[in-house]
Amino acid sequence: MSRERKQAVPAFIDLAAQRERLGDSVERAISKVLNHGQFVLGPEVGELEARLADFSGARHCVSCANGTDALLLALMAEGVGPGDAVFVPAFTFVATVEVAMLCGATPVFVDVRPDTFNLDVDSLEAAIGEAKKFGLKPRCVIPVDLYGQPADYRAIGEIAGKHDLLMVADAAQSFGASLDGKKVGTLASYTATSFYPSKPLGGYGDGGAVFTDHDDKAARLRALRNHGKGPGRPDTEYLGVNSRLDSIQAAILLEKLRLFPAEIPPRQERADRYNAGLASIAKVPELMAGATSVWAQYTIVTENRDALAKACREAGVPTAIHYASALNCLPPYRETLKSPTGLRQAEWLADRVISLPMHPYLTAAAQDLIVATVRRALTSSKSVVVHAAE
Numbered sequence: 001m002s003r004e005r006k007q008a009v010p011a012f013i014d015l016a017a018q019r020e021r022l023g024d025s026v027e028r029a030i031s032k033v034l035n036h037g038q039f040v041l042g043p044e045v046g047e048l049e050a051r052l053a054d055f056s057g058a059r060h061c062v063s064c065a066n067g068t069d070a071l072l073l074a075l076m077a078e079g080v081g082p083g084d085a086v087f088v089p090a091f092t093f094v095a096t097v098e099v100a101m102l103c104g105a106t107p108v109f110v111d112v113r114p115d116t117f118n119l120d121v122d123s124l125e126a127a128i129g130e131a132k133k134f135g136l137k138p139r140c141v142i143p144v145d146l147y148g149q150p151a152d153y154r155a156i157g158e159i160a161g162k163h164d165l166l167m168v169a170d171a172a173q174s175f176g177a178s179l180d181g182k183k184v185g186t187l188a189s190y191t192a193t194s195f196y197p198s199k200p201l202g203g204y205g206d207g208g209a210v211f212t213d214h215d216d217k218a219a220r221l222r223a224l225r226n227h228g229k230g231p232g233r234p235d236t237e238y239l240g241v242n243s244r245l246d247s248i249q250a251a252i253l254l255e256k257l258r259l260f261p262a263e264i265p266p267r268q269e270r271a272d273r274y275n276a277g278l279a280s281i282a283k284v285p286e287l288m289a290g291a292t293s294v295w296a297q298y299t300i301v302t303e304n305r306d307a308l309a310k311a312c313r314e315a316g317v318p319t320a321i322h323y324a325s326a327l328n329c330l331p332p333y334r335e336t337l338k339s340p341t342g343l344r345q346a347e348w349l350a351d352r353v354i355s356l357p358m359h360p361y362l363t364a365a366a367q368d369l370i371v372a373t374v375r376r377a378l379t380s381s382k383s384v385v386v387h388a389a390e
């Protein structure tokens, strides 16, 4: 593809541009693993865990097979199960609620804030009362750092403290972000992240990790991800799973982690450029005071999503919808308990959000094309900026 054509057709997430930056370092790292032959939990896994812990400031990082398992392992490590209520936002990727069901607990949906897309604390307080009414023990809250911005851990932490709730952060989209100067990985008792290829720190396949500051929790996580076997112990101590990270994936992530710190500021620059071009025509994302985002997605809210998606398709601008349904509207979760505040903002957002191309290698020319396409589509559909459900 010619350079001009490449610029005119932006990628949603440009892994090819990143690959160019990486040169042949990934091939060399993979080759090393092929030569030593320790394909599962090999030396690269330990090195990656140490480097990730160091990067985040958390005392421990325990890698695993994917971000969903990272959440599940945290719940398993605390024995969350039948009779326990697990509070989850209704507007997130399905994995957040899945894990509560998988460990036999009862999920309770909580509404989100239309400004940050993250968990609403008033809705959480009400949901705790509702769980008690049903005879459940309020046990755990899983705040999600949607699109790359940390949830409001200050306010959620206060409520968690008051009700003795465990906080498990779903940071699948936010590794590399921070709140009040504290990095993601240190904002909750457990922090689960994903290295799915499209994530800000993504591998070339599945991968995940749990961060914690507690030695005993880390030891248990290490056992649980390997069939419940403690290090150097021949026997299984706990009911566990097979959720080990491959050495090849760890080797790839080590190379990508070298690049990662330099990829974060360009993401913010691209978000700023979008905000400047689009704030007058659509609801653009907002950061909380004290928060930074890694912009896993750049997502706007508009009443004219279909017209916008069509115009983008015709102009060769890729878009995606994260997420087209609030979780309470999906078949397995229709009967799930919900906060008495209702889930209006979650449902409202699901009908209106649309994500635009976002990655650190997005050129100014490509971004100008995207902004012009969005502006044209929303101007001709006489769009007005909307901020929340009525």
Ligand SMILES: Cc1ncc(COP(=O)(O)O)c(C=O)c1O
Binding pocket: 066, 067, 068, 069, 092, 093, 095, 096, 144, 170, 172, 173, 193, 194, 195, 196, 206, 207, 208
């Ligand atoms: C918010 C959220 N939670 C959990 C996950 C699960 O991660 P994985 O796909 O690595 O299992 C994802 C991944 O898309 C996610 O976006």
